[in-house]
Amino acid sequence: MEFKVNSKVLEKLLSKIIPAVPTRTPMPILENFLFDIKDGAMYVSATDLEIALRSSINIASDENLKMVIPARLLYDIIRSLGETQITFNADGGSKLKITTDTGVYNIGYSSYEDFPEIPAVSKDKEIVINGLDLKKAIDQTSFAMSKEDMRPAMTGTLFEFTPDGLRFVATDGHRLVKYINKNIKSATEEQYIIPERAISVLSKLLDDADVKIYLSKSNVSFHLGDIEFVSRLIAEKYPAYSSVIPLENENKLFVNRDVLNSTIKRMMLFSSSSSKQVKFSISNNNLEVSAEDIDHGSDAVENIECKYDAEAMDIGFNTAYVNDILNHVDDESVVFKLHSPTKACIIEPETVKETEELMLLLMPVRLNN
Amino acid sequence: MEFKVNSKVLEKLLSKIIPAVPTRTPMPILENFLFDIKDGAMYVSATDLEIALRSSINIASDENLKMVIPARLLYDIIRSLGETQITFNADGGSKLKITTDTGVYNIGYSSYEDFPEIPAVSKDKEIVINGLDLKKAIDQTSFAMSKEDMRPAMTGTLFEFTPDGLRFVATDGHRLVKYINKNIKSATEEQYIIPERAISVLSKLLDDADVKIYLSKSNVSFHLGDIEFVSRLIAEKYPAYSSVIPLENENKLFVNRDVLNSTIKRMMLFSSSSSKQVKFSISNNNLEVSAEDIDHGSDAVENIECKYDAEAMDIGFNTAYVNDILNHVDDESVVFKLHSPTKACIIEPETVKETEELMLLLMPVRLNN
Numbered sequence: 001m002e003f004k005v006n007s008k009v010l011e012k013l014l015s016k017i018i019p020a021v022p023t024r025t026p027m028p029i030l031e032n033f034l035f036d037i038k039d040g041a042m043y044v045s046a047t048d049l050e051i052a053l054r055s056s057i058n059i060a061s062d063e064n065l066k067m068v069i070p071a072r073l074l075y076d077i078i079r080s081l082g083e084t085q086i087t088f089n090a091d092g093g094s095k096l097k098i099t100t101d102t103g104v105y106n107i108g109y110s111s112y113e114d115f116p117e118i119p120a121v122s123k124d125k126e127i128v129i130n131g132l133d134l135k136k137a138i139d140q141t142s143f144a145m146s147k148e149d150m151r152p153a154m155t156g157t158l159f160e161f162t163p164d165g166l167r168f169v170a171t172d173g174h175r176l177v178k179y180i181n182k183n184i185k186s187a188t189e190e191q192y193i194i195p196e197r198a199i200s201v202l203s204k205l206l207d208d209a210d211v212k213i214y215l216s217k218s219n220v221s222f223h224l225g226d227i228e229f230v231s232r233l234i235a236e237k238y239p240a241y242s243s244v245i246p247l248e249n250e251n252k253l254f255v256n257r258d259v260l261n262s263t264i265k266r267m268m269l270f271s272s273s274s275s276k277q278v279k280f281s282i283s284n285n286n287l288e289v290s291a292e293d294i295d296h297g298s299d300a301v302e303n304i305e306c307k308y309d310a311e312a313m314d315i316g317f318n319t320a321y322v323n324d325i326l327n328h329v330d331d332e333s334v335v336f337k338l339h340s341p342t343k344a345c346i347i348e349p350e351t352v353k354e355t356e357e358l359m360l361l362l363m364p365v366r367l368n369n
Numbered sequence: 370m371e372f373k374v375n376s377k378v379l380e381k382l383l384s385k386i387i388p389a390v391p392t393r394t395p396m397p398i399l400e401n402f403l404f405d406i407k408d409g410a411m412y413v414s415a416t417d418l419e420i421a422l423r424s425s426i427n428i429a430s431d432e433n434l435k436m437v438i439p440a441r442l443l444y445d446i447i448r449s450l451g452e453t454q455i456t457f458n459a460d461g462g463s464k465l466k467i468t469t470d471t472g473v474y475n476i477g478y479s480s481y482e483d484f485p486e487i488p489a490v491s492k493d494k495e496i497v498i499n500g501l502d503l504k505k506a507i508d509q510t511s512f513a514m515s516k517e518d519m520r521p522a523m524t525g526t527l528f529e530f531t532p533d534g535l536r537f538v539a540t541d542g543h544r545l546v547k548y549i550n551k552n553i554k555s556a557t558e559e560q561y562i563i564p565e566r567a568i569s570v571l572s573k574l575l576d577d578a579d580v581k582i583y584l585s586k587s588n589v590s591f592h593l594g595d596i597e598f599v600s601r602l603i604a605e606k607y608p609a610y611s612s613v614i615p616l617e618n619e620n621k622l623f624v625n626r627d628v629l630n631s632t633i634k635r636m637m638l639f640s641s642s643s644s645k646q647v648k649f650s651i652s653n654n655n656l657e658v659s660a661e662d663i664d665h666g667s668d669a670v671e672n673i674e675c676k677y678d679a680e681a682m683d684i685g686f687n688t689a690y691v692n693d694i695l696n697h698v699d700d701e702s703v704v705f706k707l708h709s710p711t712k713a714c715i716i717e718p719e720t721v722k723e724t725e726e727l728m729l730l731l732m733p734v735r736l737n738n
Contacts, residue, residue, distance in 0.1 A: 073638055073667065080635050095666070102673070103635070108666035266449045266472070269442055297464070297477035298442065304471070 002089045003037065003061040007081045007100075013044055014075045016055050016227050019201045021071040022048035032068040034115045037061055045118055046071060051198050052118040052230045065090060066112035077105060118230055121221035127213040129166070129184055131224065135206040137168045140328050140358060141179050142199045146172035153236035156193040159220075160238075161186035165357075169241055173363075175321050176241055177328070180357040191238055192220060198231035205229060245361060249337035249346050251310035253282055257334045260287070261326040263302045264319060267291040270300040271319040277365055278319040282338075283312035291319065315341040316367040325360050341367070371458045372406065372430040376450045376469075382413055383444045385424050385596050388570045390440040391417035401437040403484045406430055414487055415440060420567050421487040421599040434459060435481035446474060487599055490590035496582040498535070498553055500593065504575040506537045509697050509727060510548050511568045515541035522605035525562040528589075529607075530555035534726075538610055542732075544690050545610055546697070549726040560607055561589060567600035574598060614730060615713050618706035620679035622651055623719060626703045629656070630695040632671045633688060636660040639669040640688040646734055647688040651707075652681035660688065684710040685736040694729050710736070 014033070022030050025048065036043040040061065045054035067090060078086070081100060089097040090109070098105040138157060146154035151173075160167040166184035170177050192215055194202075205224055212223040215233075222229040267278045271291040281288040285308055290301040315338065326334065331349030338345050347360040383402070391399050394417065405412040409430065414423035436459060447455070450469060458466040459478070467474040507526060515523035520542075529536040535553035539546050561584055563571075574593055581592040584602075591598040636647045640660040650657040654677055659670040684707065695703065700718030707714050716729040 070665070070667075073665075076638050077635060077669075080631070080638070082631075103632075103669060103671035105635075105639070105669045106667055262449070262451075263472075266446060266474075269445050269449070270474070296439070296442075298439075298475055300472060300474045302472035 001037070001061060001063040001065050001091060002087060003042070003059045004085055004087050005042075005057070005059055007078055007084045007086050009057060010086065011075075011079045013055055013057055014071075014078060016205070017044050017046045017053045018071060018075050019204065020046040020048060020051050020053040029068065029110065029114050030116075031071055032110065032115065033071045033074060034112060035065075035067050035069055036112075037063070037065045039064065047116055047118055047230075048197075049116060050195060050232055051201055053201075054118060054228045054230075055226050067096065068110040068112050068115050069096060069107060070109075073107060119219045119232070121214045121216050121219045121230060123214050125215055127161075127166075127184060127186075127215075129181070129211050129213065131206040131209050131211050133181055133183070134211055135203055137166075137179050137181055138199050138203055140330070141168045141170040141177040142196070142203070143324055143328060144170040144172055144175050144177045144360075145196055145199070148172070151236075151239070152234055153193055153238045156195045156234045157199050158238045158241075159192045159194060161188070161190045163187065163189070169238070171239070171241060171361075174318065175325065175363065176244065176361040178241070178245075178357075178359045178361075182355050182357065190215075193234035193236060193238055194220060194231060195234055198229075202229060202231075244344065245359070246339060246344050246346065249339045249343070251313065251338040252308070253287065253336040253338065254307035254333055254350060255287055255304060255336070257326055257329060257332060259304055260289075260334070261323065263289050263304060264323045264326060266302070267300060268319045268323060270298055272296075275365070275368060276318050276320060277316050277368070278322060279314060279316050279367055280336075281312075281314045282306070282308050285309070310338075313338060313341060314367060315345070316365045317345075317362060318365055321362055325362060329358065329360065370406070370430060370432040370434050370460060371456060372411070372428045373454055373456050374411075374426070374428055376447055376453045376455050378426060379455065380444075380448045382424055382426055383440075383447060385574070386413050386415045386422045387440060387444050388573065389415040389417060389420050389422040398437065398479065398483050399485075400440055401479065401484065402440045402443065403481060404434075404436050404438055405481075406432070406434045408433065416485055416487055416599075417566075418485060419564060419601055420570055422570075423487060423597045423599075424595050436465065437479040437481050437484050438465060438476060439478075442476060488588045488601070490583045490585050490588045490599060492583050494584055496530075496535075496553060496555075496584075498550070498580050498582065500575040500578050500580050502550055502552070503580055504572055506535075506548050506550055507568050507572055509699070510537045510539040510546040511565070511572070512693055512697060513539040513541055513544050513546045513729075514565055514568070517541070520605075520608070521603055522562055522607045525564045525603045526568050527607045527610075528561045528563060530557065530559045532556065532558070538607070540608070540610060540730075543687065544694065544732065545613065545730040547610070547614075547726075547728045547730075551724050551726065559584075562603035562605060562607055563589060563600060564603055567598075571598060571600075613713065614728070615708060615715065618708045618712070618715050620682065620707040621677070622656065622705040622707065623676035623702055624656055624673060624705070626695055626698060626701060628673055629658075629703070630692065632658050632673060633692045633695065635671070636669060637688045637692060639667055641665075644734070644737060645687050645689060646685050646737070647691060648683060648685050648736055649705075650681075650683045651675070651677050654678070679707075682707060682710060683736060684714070685734045686714075686731060687734055690731055694731060698727065698729065 034045045042059045043056040087099040095106045158169040165180040165182035168179045214221040272293040287304045287306040292299040333350035403414045411428045412425040456468040527538040534549045534551035537548045583590040641662040656673045656675040661668040702719035
């Protein structure tokens with residue numbers, strides 16, 4: 001069979017699917033695209049068994065054919081071509097022949113029978129969310145996912161449907177982020193945990209267009225325009241995170257986010273590699289931030305204006321975690337809600353918004369005095 | 370003692386010197402800047418024992434002092450500050466105190482006695498060359514330096530002073546580049562070999578300003594405005610490269626550089642990882658370029674228009690080397706001067722220039738038919 005396609009159209013299509021191709025895998029078949037030419041359309045898909053991507057374009061072809069083509073080789077050839085007409089020829093044998101005005105390329109292809117089936121997700125339950133809203137939600141929470149496999153649930157991001165809104169939660173035990181999109185209300189309460197790799201690929205695919213989400217017990221499917229993105233879910237129970245969020249943190253510290261983060265970046269140069277500790281000494285509208293590297297005999301202290309009229313307090317944090325958190329609060333001013341040097345601290349943007357809510361929780365570290 | 374300096378002025382100074390600070394070294398003292406405050410000037414230098422950088426700014430200080438300060442820590446602090454006045458205080462003890470409007474930073478510093486002396490290079494012989502001319506010369510040749518230590522001379526770039534001009538030569542045995550700047554004529558013939566690390570740091574320092582070069586038996590010193598850059602020389606004899614350059618290559622192939630390089634980039638996807646081979650089949654104004662990956666059962670062939678009226682020839686090259694060479698010929702059209710499939714090929718820009726000359730030599734590889 002033979003069909004023709006514009007190089008730039010094909011490049012665009014393949015660029016959407018390539019993120020699902022694993023870079024290292026013990027299953028060589030996964031290093032391929034599945035091409036499924038059927039009734040005038042060409043469906044291209046790829047999977048690493050955890051996530052899968054599929055998209056299609058219309059092509060003029062009388063025959064149907066499935067084939068499995070080395071993904072990176074094909075993608076690299078296509079994108080190295082200028083804009084040109086490409087003819088694919090797969091008549092018999094195990095070679096795909098690609099022809100342009102000036103070149104002929106033969107690529108071995110494999111049988112499609114070994115290519116894993118991409119799970120079909122029932123469309124019974126559909127949620128529609130704007131792509132940028134979803135992107136914001138996962139970008140503001142996903143950094144706090146656990147990198148350790150000890151508790152698999154915490155290696156993903158929780159999507160929690162509630163009557164009040166759609167909650168996104170991530171935690172690694174040291175810090176926790178909860179973001180609520182109040183526009184997406186759900187009659188029932190349901191929890192789904194999306195794995196880290198799906199979150200990171202999804203974030204790059206999202207744009208201003210609406211996204212349709214379909215959920216089953218074991219899989220989630222995102223429809224983004226002409227792209228379908230499927231991921232398995234983490235089949236675990238998410239920790240009962242609400243119970244760790246303190247309610248009685250009455251001591252409020254208001255501080256300019258960029259000023260504090262600039263200070264924190266310098267403190268990261270000083271906080272010793274073993275403790276990674278930064279100390280906040282708060283009193284009377286003044287925040288003294290200090291760090292010490294005992295191994296190298298260096299230390300730093302800076303004073304920042306703030307708003308704070310509660311009791312004076314010294315509290316220690318992991319410097320990198322404070323930096324992470326400040327990078328994810330999208331407000332000029334942040335509030336630290338404190339109770340005591342040993343209790344969890346709540347960090348929030350000062351501005352309260354109508355349609356969304358962001359809360360970050362950070363566990364303090366014991367100060368080494 | 371105490372002195373003040375503007376943070377941006379200091380950042381600019383340190384940014385010039387930091388390239389000489391080694392990232393990994395068995396000698397911790399080399400991870401420092403040497404600060405030498407003397408008679409109203411502050412000299413900052415760094416060295417990795419192979420190269421050294423030194424520059425200075427004027428400061429108001431009555432006292433003289435030498436100290437050795439952790440380079441990366443200081444540089445990272447200074448560049449993380451906005452524009453501000455910084456006060457350095459080194460009164461007694463082993464701590465340098467740095468104060469800004471909002472912060473105080475204490476850094477341990479070491480005794481300068483252990484810091485290696487930077488070699489002084491006699492100014493008897495001075496060569497002046499425009500910075501961009503020097504940059505062009507080393508950028509067009511240095512890629513061909515050998516990465517292997519077997520023959521130390523070939524790990525550097527040769528600066529050869531001759532009555533006809535200043536020659537820059539690099540070779541790794543498979544390919545050779547010779548670039549001549551005809552403006553820099555020398556009465557005597559002299560050879561100096563500059564090590565790879567010096568070449569790569571130097572290239573980044575060069576701009577439109579004139580550079581003064583001083584040479585001794587063992588060291589070279591480049592004066593670039595207020596920066597002094599010193600490097601040791603490779604104390605070896607450079608191979609007699611002229612004898613390998615063929616003179617009788619009469620078969621000339623003229624081809625558009627970008628068109629050929631675009632083809633070569635695609636061939637790199639096909640030329641098998643073991644042979645890395647590309648085949649040129651040349652006849653009658655047509656260049657057929659082909660590559661084959663036997664392991665993966667893929668192959669590619671492209672036809673390119675060219676100017677060639679000599680006898681038909683098949684010749685093989687290392688694909689990556691052809692790509693390297695084409696990236697370093699600054700002309701729209703290149704000439705391949707050929708003799709036979711087993712003899713060195715000469716590649717040159719088609720346009721002959723009055724003040725410079727570029728010649729690249731590439732050894733062919735035996736075709737596996």
